[in-house]
Amino acid sequence: MDGCGGAGLGHEHRSLRAAPRRPPTGFRAARPRHPAPTGSLLTAVGVMRAGRSFTLGPHGRPVSDRLRIRAPRGWSLRGLRWPPAPARRQPKWCRSACRGPLPCTPVNPEDPKDLVRRGYDLLSVQYERAFGSETKYGSWIEDLLGRLPDAGAVLDVGCGTGVPVARSLAAAGHLVTGVDISGVQIQRARELVPGAEFVRADATTLAFPSETFDAVVCLYALIHIPVEEQPALLERIASWLRPGGWFLATTGHQSWTGTDENWLGGGAAMWWSHADAATNRSWLLRAGLEVSHEEFVPEGDSGHVLFRARRPQG
Numbered sequence: 001m002d003g004c005g006g007a008g009l010g011h012e013h014r015s016l017r018a019a020p021r022r023p024p025t026g027f028r029a030a031r032p033r034h035p036a037p038t039g040s041l042l043t044a045v046g047v048m049r050a051g052r053s054f055t056l057g058p059h060g061r062p063v064s065d066r067l068r069i070r071a072p073r074g075w076s077l078r079g080l081r082w083p084p085a086p087a088r089r090q091p092k093w094c095r096s097a098c099r100g101p102l103p104c105t106p107v108n109p110e111d112p113k114d115l116v117r118r119g120y121d122l123l124s125v126q127y128e129r130a131f132g133s134e135t136k137y138g139s140w141i142e143d144l145l146g147r148l149p150d151a152g153a154v155l156d157v158g159c160g161t162g163v164p165v166a167r168s169l170a171a172a173g174h175l176v177t178g179v180d181i182s183g184v185q186i187q188r189a190r191e192l193v194p195g196a197e198f199v200r201a202d203a204t205t206l207a208f209p210s211e212t213f214d215a216v217v218c219l220y221a222l223i224h225i226p227v228e229e230q231p232a233l234l235e236r237i238a239s240w241l242r243p244g245g246w247f248l249a250t251t252g253h254q255s256w257t258g259t260d261e262n263w264l265g266g267g268a269a270m271w272w273s274h275a276d277a278a279t280n281r282s283w284l285l286r287a288g289l290e291v292s293h294e295e296f297v298p299e300g301d302s303g304h305v306l307f308r309a310r311r312p313q314g
């Protein structure tokens, strides 16, 4: 999510979170699909001369390496070597976030949301390094805490790792639900913030009963959702708020949709889509919210807009 707009700033800004400014390019083809691990080539079922079948395990080791094998009907064992070739190294873009059990699934090159999901799967740690020391969240969270009832229900849309927002709110006794499209972000959030609930989902597919939450937070995530889907999402968020409930969000400051092929230098692409500040403000109003605060939040030579909006009482 990107961009707040200090209305009236008459020059271009450039964001560290957003890609470098350039003419809109739209969505570009993603990188190749995740290749099948080498081991999967070696899991073919073989048949021993004696007629018994066996399976080559993940490392290609059959029951006995002295047995000769022939391919069963429909299988080709051409290229199978014994001893097996050393495992190929994983491609660079898949190594940082694919260790151990962390979920990382192939990207759908037709879907920009899938590019975003994969980008955060791969860059979760780099993102934390780049932005984890930011202090500006502190006053935003403090302000929100002062507006919530005891044990308030809060939804964090695009929660990332849950730090600092979900963690701070949960520590203050609030009932926090975090939603994120990235499986790696959600897995890390569950480890880092055990006191909150986390759900992996595309925010635009969420459904909650109306008047479920005392507050909804959406920081730097709306900017990754296709701009044409944002007004409808804002309307649904407004409906989930209880009367008097608060919406805290950062949005784009200037209109832009595009891709950075190597975001944060981490070897993975990222995609953004956002409208300008005035458009975001109009969407909030159309969703039935009252905008009580709007502030340009500079970042690098660009920035975002922080909105605080409220569902009217009764």
Ligand SMILES: C[S@@+](CC[C@H](N)C(=O)[O-])C[C@H]1O[C@@H](n2cnc3c(N)ncnc32)[C@H](O)[C@@H]1O
Pocket (backbone or CB within 6 Å): 001, 017, 113, 116, 117, 120, 157, 158, 159, 160, 161, 163, 164, 179, 180, 181, 182, 185, 201, 202, 203, 204, 218, 219, 220, 221, 224, 225
């Ligand atoms: C820049 S990070 C911000 C994380 C957190 N809100 C914060 O401020 O630290 C944006 C997050 O939004 C998530 N996101 C992007 N598109 C999403 C979508 N369609 N549904 C849910 N989460 C999404 C990303 O996976 C990522 O974790």
